[in-house]
Amino acid sequence: MSGRLLPCSPQEIGSLFLFEELAPEQLGRLCAEGRVEGFDAGPVYAEGDPATCFYVMIEGTVVLSRRVGGDDIEVTRTAQRGVYAGAVQAYLGDGVRQVYNNSLRVTEPTRFFVLPADTFASIVREWFPMAVHLLEGLFFGTKSTQRAVGQRERLLALGSLSAGLTHELNNPAAAAVRATATLRERVAKMRHKLGVISSGPFPRESLASLIEIQERTxxxxxxxxxxxxxxxxDREDALTDWLDDHGIPDGWRLAPTFVQAGLDTDWLEQVAAAVDEGILPGAIGWLNYTVETELLMDEIEDSTTRISHLVDAAKQYSQLDRAPYRVADVHELLDSTLLMLSGKIGDRIGIVKDYDRGLPRIPAYPAELNQVWTNLIDNAVAAIRDAGGDGTLTVRTARDGDRLLVEFGDTGPGVPAAIRDRIFDPFFTTKPVGEGTGLGLDISWRIVVNKHHGAIEVDSVPGETRFRVLLPVTAPDPDTDPTEAPA
Incomplete structure (x- = not known):
């Protein structure tokens, strides 16, 4: 919005710290090409609008705010003369989308010196060419570094997840291979035992009873x-005694298998009653192979089911076969991430899931939210290990007004108050050199705030740290580009 046009004094402009080193002719040009505007209490410009002007406050009080979710969060409030805002990066030209990165309002009658963005850009380039080159290099260099290191951060996370997934897949796969080899051996012995029984002088009725018992077993x-x-x-002791009393060899070896299958002495009595005494040892041995075969097939089924679940979790985590922006269930995303990270989390850290299953599905970029969960869980696990290795990771979901809350709590040493305001800064890390890029939380902040129009907060005391991710339950305004992430 425009204010009231007021006289421009080169002397007054020159008293502002931003212009105090300029020559009189330069101050005169500023007043000639710029203007002084007066604003009553209220808005001056809004975040996201085209950045058309560069503002320098002469007198008054200004408030800068950022849009987070559905709320305007105050960033700065000051009455210091000379503070500036607006098209501060106009000198970058078309290399950067020139929009206001915050909203500006005044709380009392306030005067600004105002330069049109293109005029500000040309003056800065003409008067300070070396500074412009340095600032361009710093800006684009930092952006390039962030992209490169951010990609490296994702690759490191992917490598860690791949190693964990390989480990998780190897265990059930190896179990299935072992069970299959043992199953082949047991089936061969069962065929042999059946051949011995069928070739003996046993009545047809006894063999029929044995087959029926096998089915029930x-x-x-x-x-x-x-x-x-x-x-x-206790059950193994009872079964061993029964087998010994009935002349069954190696009863101590058969008893654990029968117990695992849920069989007891009553079942053995039924077997003894159904077959002749002479066939009983062979029948018990044959039924033992039947039990072992069933148990081995159960083990193979469990192992292959586990592999299938891991593959499904990997697909859910990567979202490779899904649309990048869609309505998603955060609990499915959280579960797939926890499963993918289970190898890294280990057995010494307990996981508590405190989910509100009544929460709605939300519009989101699921693959990128999974990256946020990965970063926050990874940090929580590292914090717990710093505190000794044993602890609890709590993942909680809840409704928070018109937003959905996902909270990660850990029992680590906490985030020191001295660095709490810096943890979301790019390249800031407390990890040793080579172990952290300092972009995990910065990337998480950008995904949550810039891309999902949500918020990310942290509360921490020694022994309890909670990262809170707040996401809108409805899609952003239609005129908002969800892929646009301001610098």
Missing amino acids: AERVGKAPAFSPLEAS
Whole structure:
């Protein structure tokens, strides 16, 4: 918006710290090509509008704010003469999208010296060519470095996740291979035992009863209950005694398998009643192979199911087969990230999921939110390890007004108050050289605030740190480009 045009005094302009070193003819040019405007209390310009002017306050009080989610967050409030805002990067020209990166308002009648953006750019380039080259190099160099190191940060995270996923996949895969090899051996022995039994002088009725018992045994294996160590030990002793009393060799070896399958002495009595005494040892041995075969097939099924879940989690995490911007369930994203990081988290850190399952799905960039979760979980795990290695990671979701809250809490040493205001700064890290880029939280902040129009906050005391991510539950305004991330 425009203010009231007022007289421009070169002497007054020259008293502002920004212009105090300029020559009289330069001050005269400023007044000739610029203007002084007076504003009553209210807005001067809004964040996101084209940056058309460079403002320098002569007198009054200004407030700068940023739009975070649905709220205007005050960044600066000052009455210091000479503070400036607006098109401060106009000298970069078309290399940068020239919009106001904040909103400016005044709380009392205020005067500004105002330069049109193109005039400000040409004057700065003409008067300070070396400074412009240095500033351009600094700006574009920093942006380039951020992109390069940010890509490296993503590659490092991907490498860590790949190593963890490989480890997680290897365990069930190896278990399935071992179980398959053992299963082949057991099936061969079962065929041999069946051949011995069928070639003996046993009535057809006994063999039919044995086959029927085998079927019922297989069904019981699939419904076997879980026993405590003490219960399992007592049942093994009882089964061993029964097997010994009935002349079954190696009863101590067979008993644990039968217990694992949920079988007891009552079941053995049914077997003994169904077959002749002479066939009993062979029948018990054959049924033992049946039980082992069923248990091994269960192990193979569990292992391959685990592999399938890991692959699904990897697809969910990477979002390779999904649209980049879509409506998503944050709980699915959180679960896939926790599963992908389970190898890195380890067994010494407990995970508590405090989810509000009634929360709505939200419009988001799921793959990028997964990167935020990865960064925050990685930092939490590192903090817990710094505190000794044992601790708890709590992931909580809840409704916070018109926003969705995702909170990561850890029991680490906390973030010192002296650096709390710097942790989201690019390249700031407390990790040793070579172990951190200092961009994890900066990238997270950009994804949450710039791309999702949300907010990210931290509360920390020794023994409890909580990072809070607040995301809108509705899509941004239609005229807002969700892919635009201001510098």
